Amino acid sequence: MKKLVILGMLAPLFTAAQQPLTLPDAIDIALKNSLDIQVAKNNVQRNEVLNSYGVAGGLPTVNANANDVEQITTINQEFANTARNTKRSNVATNNLSANVTGSIILFNGYRVVATKNRLEELEAQSRQLLNAQVQNILAAVMTAYFDVVRQQGYVKTIDQSIQVAQQKLDIIKTQQTVGLANNADLFQAQLDVTALIQTQAQQQLVIAQAKTELLRLLTLKSDSLITIQDTITVDKGILLANIEQRLASNPDIVAAAQQVAINGYIVKETASQRYPSLRANGGYNFVYNKSAAGDTRLNNSYGPTLGVSLAIPIYNGLAFKRQQRAAEIDVKTAELQRQTLVRDYSANMVKNYQSYTSTLQQLEREQTNYGIAQQLLDLVLKRFQLKQATIVEVRQAQQSFEEAGYRLVNLNFAAKAAEIELKRLGSLLQ
Structure with missing residues (x-):
């Protein structure tokens, strides 16, 4: 498990000094403050306390x-x-x-031995569930953190588009002073600038809400002020075979296997009641x-x-026998639940890897496409300044640039999200 860094003064520091929140800082704060992790730790401590021969009935009274x-x-x-x-x-x-x-x-029919083994398995299972909770928190925090980065990436594209729209408006105003532009183009350019400013304001709201979700995961005040200055960098070296090998050690799957063993010990405990x-x-x-x-x-x-x-025991209405049969059914149920979990995790792993590899391929093409869209916009804007392109062509080039920027940011985030999920399945997050 990742070592926790004590950052007791870190959250007030972000609020007061507005220092950028980095991903390692966010992870440390989440591990320190997470209520879900604290509950999982309490479960571990509880099972540690109960795991004794006294509770199992093996010590004198x-x-x-x-x-x-x-x-x-x-x-x-x-x-x-x-x-x-x-x-x-x-x-x-x-x-x-x-x-x-x-x-x-x-x-007593080896009931003490079975009970002690069950208590040991429960303690081990609670540790696996704690590890699973840590991985889940890490994945959630990382995804929320990069979602903020993604939403801020949209704003950068909008800001560039506003600059282009303002240049277009300035060109029209200049052309109008010499009688080369009409009011229709002027009004349309003004509307374009206003619409982009409105889009920018709406996107700022989306960013604020994304930050609020991140603060919730960090268990900080929802109105805390944080700034994030980061980019999305995708790990391109993940191999499906490596994740498949580590899937068996996923804490959720290990805990499911331990539940099968726990139910098996309950069968032995129940069966022991039929012995002298x-x-x-x-x-x-x-x-x-x-x-x-x-x-x-x-x-x-x-x-x-x-x-x-x-x-x-001579006769008790066959209650012990029926309880044993019910416990044996619980073992079968736990095994089916384990198999279901393995099936679902395996399918999730393959789907995320497919998304990961496909998105990486699209990302390379989109980076080229984004560069072309930017060059096209610059070219059309120059042609517009020379009265060789219409305002409609400028808007089309501007729209192509915005869409390429949005797609590039989305593909970066999609690849990162798939990477995070794959590492969570393989318990590789830290």
Whole structure:
């Protein structure tokens, strides 16, 4: 698991000084603040506490008991020897007893062993689920971080388009001063500038909302101010074979396999209830009975005890047998769930790799296409300045440039998202 960097003062620093938030910073903050990870850690600690022979029932149990009863009674005793007859009222009596008892299981159908193994498997499973939660948080934070970068990339394209629209408007104004342009072109150019400024404002809202989502994943205040100055760089060296090899070690799949083992131990625990149970018992008893009248005035006994007890289940309505059959069905269900998870993860891996490779190929072509669109726009704008192109041609070239810019940013993000998901499936995020 990635080592956590303590950044207790980092979040206020971003708010106060407006330093750029980098991806490593975002990951460290998420790992430190994530409530989901804290819950998963608590589950690990809980299962660590429960994983003991005492909880499994393999250690002795010792109990101490004491009882003291003061009583006022009426005694009426008659004997063959009438001289011994006693008849008295309001006789004070005291009954005091105390004992310490200890007990330990000698045999109960290996239930203690099965329970201890189940507790160990539960602890191991909780650690795998913690690892899975860490990978999920890392993937979510990285995707949200690069989504902000993507949305900011749209703004850069819009800003360039606004500059072109403003140049177009300036050219028309210059041409109009010498009588080479009409009001229709002027009005259209003004509308184009206004429309792009509106688009820019709308995109700023999208960026703000993307940052809010990132702040949610970082468990920071939703109104915190952060700036991100980054680009999307895609790792182009991922191989499907490497992800396939690591898929078996995916913590979700490992946890599913552990659930099969856990259910198997529950079968053994349930089956053990059908076997005899042998227990060793020992202790020390003390009894003190005192009466102010009657045949027995004092009775005091004390001493150690030692013995064994044997319990043999004979019949309980076949409840244990039915519980065992139900537990065996749970094992089959857990195995089917594991197979389903492996199937889904394998399909997800292949689909993301297909998206990854296809997007990389498109990305190379789109980078060339974007350069051509930029050159075309510059050329058409120069021709427009020389009255060799119309305003419609400028708008078409401008639109082609914007679409190429959007596609380039989208392909970069799509490739990065596929890369992140592939690394999550292979537990390679850090």
